[in-house]
Amino acid sequence: MSEKSWYFALKDSDLKEGGIGFARVKGKPVLLVRKNGEIYTLFGKCKHMGCRLSKGTFSGEFILKCPCHGWEYDIRSGEYQGDEDEVLDMYDNKVEDGDILVLL
Numbered sequence: 001m002s003e004k005s006w007y008f009a010l011k012d013s014d015l016k017e018g019g020i021g022f023a024r025v026k027g028k029p030v031l032l033v034r035k036n037g038e039i040y041t042l043f044g045k046c047k048h049m050g051c052r053l054s055k056g057t058f059s060g061e062f063i064l065k066c067p068c069h070g071w072e073y074d075i076r077s078g079e080y081q082g083d084e085d086e087v088l089d090m091y092d093n094k095v096e097d098g099d100i101l102v103l104l
């Protein structure tokens, strides 16, 4: 297994409270969400048919709904609400010098 490293995803100032962002990091689609001051970073494509989750909408405080067919995910755990075995990968993140970095 290869070593993980921190990679730039977005400028911290480009992710507002309640905002949803998208970045391609090391070729991987990454969804970024800021809620209640916390930043959540998850795999950015839906487990159903791969729609981009950053185009989704919130159907609950932490529940993001896919724009294509409505699958709902808890952004705190990555869990699809219809089947707990369908889970989006979550990535660690940190803010450094105004940049949001993710560990991949």
Ligand code: FES
Binding pocket: 046, 047, 048, 049, 050, 051, 066, 067, 068, 069, 070, 071
């Ligand atoms: S692609 Fe997300 S619900 Fe179908």
